[in-house]
Amino acid sequence: VPSQTGGERRYVAVVGPGEATETELSLAAEVGRLLAERGAVVITGGLGGVMAAAARGCTDAGGIAVALLPGGTRAEAHPHSSIVIPTGLGELRNGLIVRAVDAVIAIGGSWGTLSEIALARRTNVPVTCLGSWQVTRGSAEPVDLVRADSAADAVEFALAAAGS
Amino acid sequence: VPSQTGGERRYVAVVGPGEATETELSLAAEVGRLLAERGAVVITGGLGGVMAAAARGCTDAGGIAVALLPGGTRAEAHPHSSIVIPTGLGELRNGLIVRAVDAVIAIGGSWGTLSEIALARRTNVPVTCLGSWQVTRGSAEPVDLVRADSAADAVEFALAAAGS
Amino acid sequence: VPSQTGGERRYVAVVGPGEATETELSLAAEVGRLLAERGAVVITGGLGGVMAAAARGCTDAGGIAVALLPGGTRAEAHPHSSIVIPTGLGELRNGLIVRAVDAVIAIGGSWGTLSEIALARRTNVPVTCLGSWQVTRGSAEPVDLVRADSAADAVEFALAAAGS
């Protein structure tokens, strides 16, 4: 653990489904690695798929990954996080993840992921999407979700938006 | 309060933005009224706009409306609910609303509303939308949000889906 | 439901163990009845024992009782509440109960009850105890938990402290 204290770091959530495609898993691992190299703490939901890949990418590169689990026990966590917090809040932990971070990177498209994107936008936490949801308000106008074309772009955007 | 106990009733959330159009407010009030007439408890987020209109429609028709507020004090509630619960959970109360109900009716399109739609889908709570969000997964295929054309249709769908 | 709106009512939590003595159950039922007669909403944790007795006393007297359950489904609720909210928060719902009320009446002494007494004192919600815990800080000095000798005294204290 470097000398920087926990309050001074940047925190970025990597959110995405527990069942993901190879492309999504690969992107998640690269995002995790790049965030670690930039000194950001990676927060995930602690389960499999995108969450596990991002945490593994982060900790394999020497970074710190924190898992905020929906259930009440650490047993369900993937084995790639530095710190595992079982919240017991069920899906409400999605809001806890968003609240804890300076930016969100969304990879892939489950309903849980969409809830995190929406909660982030609701609370002015910057979000960037890698192949995730497109959303439109009822009538017509498209809504301005930031999209990245690569893991590097997503990390660049997230850290710039997070103010570091 | 009729003889039916609280555990036997049907609970329906009416979710939507605190700032809404006249059409949305009118739909919300009608949805609230129809739910009251069918004996369902209406749960809202307790603030203005769609939330206040739905609660007013419900209680004006003799129904029971429950407000689950994001803040920690009842002072911020609209004056139309039978019961006011300040949760102090901030945006996490969106998840509490979804968890408490048998069906969700979404009217209009704020980010908070989208988070409730997504949390409901994530946890298999039936949702129907009146002029609310349209969502698409990254690539192409549209996603099957149920849409209603009228307050009556929305209520019919919600109660049918809720099993009453 | 009378014309008074939900934001204007007084809310009082009746907290106590799910397994209780006959004396405790009798006190809880009387407290529930007296609170109903005074127009206060009774909030309980929604399970058995003291919680069920207080809710039954309240609703049998025409009052409104709200159950805030620890689990995520209404199935576990006692059948005596007007409104049943499954929070899915586990023991964290104890804090939600305290946050929602103007005063707490504690009857009997489980650990869950003690957590509610302590959270209430921590957040300046008035508490009165009917045969519940006695607590002392490490060294010596006794701590000033208000104690009542009867259901009537407990209700009197709670409503006075709640400002009604």
Added chain:
Amino acid sequence: VPSQTGGERRYVAVVGPGEATETELSLAAEVGRLLAERGAVVITGGLGGVMAAAARGCTDAGGIAVALLPGGTRAEAHPHSSIVIPTGLGELRNGLIVRAVDAVIAIGGSWGTLSEIALARRTNVPVTCLGSWQVTRGSAEPVDLVRADSAADAVEFALAAAGS
């Protein structure tokens, strides 16, 4: 960060008041140091007093301390934690702390501390007290809170109870 993953570590909460005596602060720092030397993660409420002293003792000895703050921003955290999570849950974060750990060490006696002791006992998380609360059920019998006479004894008990 050593090779052990976050799910395999032992987690111990050190709970106590934000305003504490010199003796309590000294005990908290020693407890934090000893837990770090034994490889346990220290979780605190992230504010001052006992919380800050325990985290400082831990991180000064090369350990990992996690702060679970009541508020929604990292700004209120003490500067001694490795990881800072703003929960925005207010006093409900006391329950989150208890849920996240294998054992609790309570130092000193605020109402918040008592709520954590009670929640831990309620959910079968082992607790040991250093000069903290004494509690008695209404009638007479004293209740079996484990007490330690020194920081070393408290840590020994906590880690033994946590199964490591």
